[in-house]
Amino acid sequence: MSNPVSAVAGPVVSLGFGVARVPVGLLARLTGNGGNPEWGPTLAVDSVEAGVRQVLGxxxxxxxxxxxxxxxxxxVGQRGEAAEREAAADARREVADQRLQDRRQRDQQAREQVREREQEQKERLEKERKQREQEAQERERTRKQEAAKDEERAQEKADEKAHEARRTRVEAESEAVAAEREAAERSQEALELAEAADAAKRRR
Structure with a gap:
């Protein structure tokens, strides 16, 4: 004769855990795990139900x-193992994704550093070019100033020489005029003396 308690135990367990699964199912749908038999809370409820059936049996x-x-x-154990394998696979994928992201980030940083170094080198070369250009302009300006000063000094010397030459010429001309005047005066004196002598002879 079958045990009447045993006859209703199975349906009661199914009914009780069916009620218990309602909030778990709602939570599963809210968290995006609806229909996922390997979700942790679902596995926990199924595991408890399996244990209750074994104990009651x-x-x-x-x-x-x-x-x-x-x-x-x-x-439940198989689903749990599958969930663990899936979790391990997810973890490996996350690690791989993180490594890939880290590598991409390092590559991006390396490219940015290369661009920064290139920009710094470009700016440095441009600065050096401008500095060389400014120095060349300054040298050219200094050269022109020195050339202008040399030309001015040369002109001053030329003017001094011309002035000295004019002064010397004027002095020479003055001396020549004075000599001519002196010679004329002597000639006049000699003429006057000769005339006086002639006059004296005529008076005698």
Whole structure:
């Protein structure tokens, strides 16, 4: 004769855990895990249900109920292992993605550093070019100033020489005029003396 408690134990367990799954299912849908049998809370409820079936089956002497619990527990274990493998795969993907992101970030930083060095070198070369150009302009300006000063000094010397030459010429001309005047005066004196002598002879 079958145990009446054992006959209703299975349906009661199914009904009770069916009610317990309602909030879990709502939470699963809210978190985007609806229909995911490997979601942690779903596995936890199924695992507890499997354990309850095994315990009740053992206590009530109902091997069928205990067997249901064992089968359900085995399936929960398989799903748990699958979830662990998926989690491990997700973790590996996350690590790989993070490494890829880190490498891309390092590459981006390296490219930015190269661009910065190129820009710095370009600016440095441009600065040096402008400095050389300014120095060349300054040298040219100094050269022109020195050339102008040399030309001015040369002109001053030429003017001094011309002035000295004019002064010398004027002095020479003055001396020549004075000599001519002196010679004329002597000639006049000689003429006057000769005339006086002639006059004296005529008076005698």
């Amino acid at each position: 053992s206590l009530l002497g109902d091997p069928g109920l205990a067997r249901q619990g064992e089968v359900q527990d085995a399936r």
